[in-house]
Amino acid sequence: MNLKDPKQFTADFMAYIQARNPGEKEFHQAVLEVVETLSEFLIKNPRYIHSKILERMAEPERVIQFRVPWIDDNGNIHLNRGYRVEMNSAIGPYKGGLRFHPTVNLGIFKFLAFEQVLKNSLTSLPMGGGKGGSDFDPKGKSDNEVMRFCQSFMTELSRHIGPNTDIPAGDIGVGGREIGFLFGQYKRLRNEFTGVLTGKGVGWGGSLIRPEATGYGAVYFAEEMLKTRGDSIKGKTVAISGSGNVAQFAVEKVLEMGGKPVSLSDSNGTIFDPDGFDLEKLEYIKLLKNAYRGRIREYADKYDVPYYENKKPWGIKCDVAMPCATQNEISGEAAVTLLKNGCTVVAEGANMPSTYDAEHAFLDAKILYAPGKAANAGGVAVSGLEMTQNSMRLSWTREEVDEKLKDIMKNIHSMCLKHGKEPGGFVNYVKGANIAGFVKVANAMMAQGLV
DSSP states (O other): OOSSOHHHHHHHHHHHHHHHSTTOHHHHHHHHHHHHHHHHHHHHSHHHHHTTHHHHHTSOSEEEEEEEEEEOTTSOEEEEEEEEEEEEOSSSSEEEEEEEOTTOOHHHHHHHHHHHHHHHHHTTSSOOEEEEEESOOOTTOOHHHHHHHHHHHHHHHTTTOBTTTEEEEOBTTBOHHHHHHHHHHHHHHHTOOOOOSSSOOGGGTOOTTTTTHHHHHHHHHHHHHHHTTTOOSTTOEEEEOOOSHHHHHHHHHHHHTTOEEEEEEETTEEEEOTTOOOHHHHHHHHIIIIISOOOTHHHHHHHTOOEEETOOGGGSOOSEEEOOSOTTOBOHHHHHHHHHTTOOEEEOOSSSOBOHHHHHHHHHHTOEEEOHHHHTTHHHHHHHHHHHHHHHTOOOOHHHHHHHHHHHHHHHHHHHHHHHBOTTSOBOHHHHHHHHHHHHHHHHHHHTOOO
16 A cells, blocks of 8 residues: 555555455445545554554444345235444444335445444544445335334344444434334334434434434534635525435425525426425425325426426526435536536535535535535434433433534534645535544544454
């Protein structure tokens, strides 16, 4: 490994990662983004290189894969795969979501778990990083079918998790319904009521603001970035992708702060409301997606606004872009379009929603660009606060949790400024987030010996 040239160091390290993890392109992309921004720092701090900290951080402590058999309403047997990647526990028990989606595979969970380690570190809460889920698709399934799948999934997963070991949460395809079924089965199997999952219902151990936290936090982070340029979200046109929890509550917080959210999307297409959403329209979206599990084009039909089939929102003119759907949803070409249309802020509500080319387009243009590990850390931050409330056997008010969330997002922003400020005053938030997240985990790993 070249210890003088950062570019060659990055190339050498990536050759090692690709040889060790063949075919896992999302994982390669996530590691590359981190190594590129860390290489110069590591060369200046060779103790981390000599201790092979980065190699150890890129190798999961444990990977669990298992079969999940279940029976549908017609008595047919189905088989899915379950996964849990327990990536790093240097600063606390493994913490990270469960994703139920037909496109997932081990490489995607490794990328998500690797990102989660740094994200959780940035929150300053004592949480390690993990991720998991299944290639099960809850879309179109009855409540009873989802329940049977969740019970089968948890029957195996329960062997590997616990409130002081690994605390999963929700993610794509895993909302309040799924968390309830998973928690019920864990309680049934282990005969204990513990804070083993976060995102629980408020009446049975959940935290207020948890459903809102990722979306709210991303908007708080965007506001902090804008403050560095003497600006705010007020009056800004905001393009948002996705239509799940993150996107819905990003819309809600943008409205509260005086911005104008104009788009949402799902896997079939994008709606564009030129007048912007309001609270009444948002309530319809929540009902449509959360209760009826409908498609976003139904909003376009109801309010007579444009619907772009099989398109993402990045051709819409906006000041702020908030990708809140899934990984790699902003291509390099889409990033160029956003920049040409005057977008000056990108705050990622999803995990790694910008491709490598898109990320570098934003950085080269020197706009305010916040990677997901910083901007969307609000969700896991409030999960950490839920864990604290469970341990203390009490519940904080909505205002208390929201205030703590704001403080955490401001603190993450401050750490990004500290490590990401470059000559000329530009803040590279990617570099800042990666270095800040890495240092805390790396120092803990070195203190704990070769484990």
